[in-house]
Amino acid sequence: MGWIGDDSFVCPSFSTSQNEKSSFSLVSNTKTSGFAKRGTLAEWTQNVSTLCEGNKILTLALCVGLSGVLLRRLKHFNTAIINFIGKSSIGKTTALHVAASVWGEPKKFIQQWRSTSNALEAVAESYNDCLLILDELGQVQAKDIGNTVYMLGNSKGKSRMNADSELKKNKEWTLSILSSGEVSIADKIAESKEKVKAGQLIRYIFWHVNGFFHAN
DSSP states (O other): EEEETTTTTEEEEEEESSSOOOOOOOOOOOOOOOOOSSHHHHHHHTTTTTGTTTTTHHHHHHHHHHHHHHHHTTTTTEEEEEEOOOOSSSSSSHHHHHHTTTTTTTHHHEEOOOOOOHHHHHHHHHHHEEEEEEEEEGGOOHHHHHHHHHHHHBBBBBOOOOTTSEEEEEEEOOOEEEEEESOHHHHHHTEEEETOHHHHTTEEEEEOOOOOOOOO
8 A cells, every 4th residue: 555666656446657558456455545546636626625725724634635645755754643632423434424525435544543553453454544543542551652653653663573583564554644533642541540651742732613504
């Protein structure tokens, strides 16, 4: 999943390359990834992106949705985590759906924080060079969130040995991560009675969502 060399990009729903002779076979569980193609760019512009004009949160979500493919091309940039914080039913999920619309079916594309750290490694790798959306931060275990933030932000999974005591290849990724929850990541870490570390804080940006969503 993601960039192959400097001129080819592959994901479950499409591939593109400057080399016309290139062909790819992507191993991926497309049934659960949510990647899909539907409609035209003009229809998406009319029905999604144009409606985000003037709304800071939706515009930010859309930009995050488009940014993952650029990170590997930018020096000194790594996986970025942006977390929308706010009370229930004020539009955080709408923002996530807007971002997901760039890549596929929002209901299938959006993943949940309620996973083990090991499971999130595999999820992160499967969205490499793209967008990973994690909903409901409050569902993750407080004791796990600190190490999970480090792991996601460092763009690399744990080192492991195989049955022959040889070191396995680490799972790796470069991602834009969009998250939502009623609490901040710092607050969630504090629930475990652990001290929030500066290294955890610099790996994510939080944005309080309050009153940005209106019928007009």
